[in-house]
Amino acid sequence: MLKINKLKNQNSGNFFLIAGPCVVEGREMALEIAGKVQEITERLQIPYIFKASYRKANRTKLNSFTGIGDELALGILKEVSETYGLPTITDIHESHEAALAAQYVDVLQIPAFLCRQTELLVAAAQTGKAVNVKKGQFMHGSGMGFAVEKIQAVNPNAQVMLTDRGNSFGYSDIVVDYRNIIEMKAFEVPVVMDCTHSLQQPNQASGVTGGKPALIETIAKAAIAVGADGIFIETHMNPAVAKSDGANMLALDKLEALLEKLVRIREAVNKTL
Template structure:
């Protein structure tokens, strides 16, 4: 289990959860989602980290939604963490963003396409915050050892989390190789399964990323059965209206039932 300030239920045998909207769309939405997930995870004793991107940099089209403004979005993330006394995570894309984002959140996330960017990893390490590195769609689990090493070379005490989000498979599709979970756990770091981005269908001809959200439960149950330490799930009250990645998000009203089933899977393998 990772040790983060404000992380509750660390004595629980359950997996931990990173969950929230793909992007911060506004204050009320973020607080609404956080409040609902805090209620669910407290009931089930699941350690919880609120996730929300303050800015989206990797977009298919130039006119795709990228955010509501860095300062505003980061202030909302900070308010979520303070209001509910929970840790928060957001992704960064350039090395000069690390210090700014670190003032608002507890965990800095390195996007999958950027997991080999040495300066970005080093900048995240220098903040002293925990660093969640998403495995590139083009990498094996074994090769993520080097990404973790880059962070620990700068800050040997840094908390590093590695997150799988599938591998590129043909054109516009991904496939999950569950061998990556134990491979990355062998580095002595907690490993997370991204249950929503692993179901993306990127680079669609429409210019909007597709997805297969009906398989979120399948990906999640398999990950817990294999022994993943945590899960990453993007969720929204109405994914059809989400401004980013709605095609592969879990409707918020389905989260509690899914987590209840996953807790039972976890109990069965312990």
């Protein structure tokens, strides 16, 4: 089970939720999304971590939106946490970012492309913060044990999570192999299913990543059924105008109905254990 400060509803028996916009686009939108998701998760007794990248470093095109400024965005994440009493998570891309981001958030996230970067994992571990490592699209679940080892070698008490976000398949497509969840659970750390990035269609000729958001519910239901501890969902009031990854986001007004279904599936899973 997660041991993160400010994480509520930890004894509910539910999965935990990591959710929010892809990137901090501004103060009002971050607070609005966090407030709405908190209302839903409190009613459903779901442990909730607010997610938003303070800066996007891995965009397809040079002129793609990357952020509103590092310290401004990190300050907004801190305000979200203080306003709603929620833990927050954000990505880091280089080792020197770890110490700065750790001053503002509760969990540091390692992007999938960087899950083998030893210096980055070590820097995250040295902050003492919880670390969520996304499985590379090029890896199988059993290979992620080495990421856990690197972090725990530096900080034996580190809270580590592993997140699946699918595997590259052919050109510009990703598929989900649910064996990865079982393989990563063998490392005795919480395992998360990223239900939105796993539906990306990257490297489109337009330079804008595509996606299949209609399948978010399918991915999420299957993940809970096979035993995922947490669900990761990027959400936005209007994905069509989101500044990053809008093509595979879940519209905020659809989140509550999805979570209600997932809670019922989780209840059924718990009864079979």
